Amino acid sequence: MLRSASMPNSLLPIRINDLRLVKGNRAVLGGLDLVIEESGITVIMGPNGAGKSLLLRCLHGLITPDCGAITLGSLAVANSRDEQAMVFQHPVLLRRTVLQNLAFAAPEIAKSAPRHLVQALESVNLADRADQPARMLSGGEQQRLALARALLSKPALLILDEATASLDPASVLLIESLVKTQSAMGTKVILVSHDQGQARRLADEIVFISNGQVAEQSSAKQFFTTPQTPVAKAYLAGEILF
Helix, strand or coil, rough: CCCCCCCCCCCCCCEEEEEEEEEECEEEEEEEEEEEEECCEEEEEEECCCCCHHHHHHCCCCCCCCCCCEEEEEEEEEEHHHHHEEEEECCCCCCHHHHHHHHCCCCHHHHHCCHHHHHHHCCCCCCCHHEHHHHHHCHHHHHHHHHHHHHHHCEEEEEEECCCCCCCCHHHHHHHHHHHHHHHHHCCCEEECCCCHHHHHHHHEEEEECCCCEEEEEEHHHHHHHCCHHHHHEEECCCCCC
């Protein structure tokens, strides 16, 4: 069943309390606190090494933090995985055809309604590639396939980690369009992006992370017009941050 914007999202609000993660001798997440209450698209921004991707991996249950708590609605991370989907910067595809990659990810759909797999490929302009080896696709095509695969489960939460970095403009445009459509259907979207133009196009909310902590959280309009912290102002001005 398609999600609808009128349906309550079972994974909201997302509450992250005192999240800490140490790599070597460095606290890459240093007591991070964050509450995401609203539907729509939240874009996480910040300098390299700020902890953005690690935060997403903790949220998706791929990394266990050293301490802290994450709840999504009334669920712990481990109990929310069936309602989440994540797309990485570099997609991992099976040594199978494009269509077989979708069938492997959604065996019940492949068995009961295989036409939905074809429709998923049509939505990312890959229907004519269905029988080709997935790993022979271009970078943009692979990422579009990864997104189609993620959306098959109709997730309540869609997480994207730099999913359009270095892609061709046509693929970026298509992926952004699909993300906006999915958000309008009621899916909560959280994505990391270094692209300020993309953030302006997509974001309802900005979470700015610096040195493993949330430095600023506001509406996208406020963030881009009147950032409240010196580090956010410097970032938007194109200064190099460490």
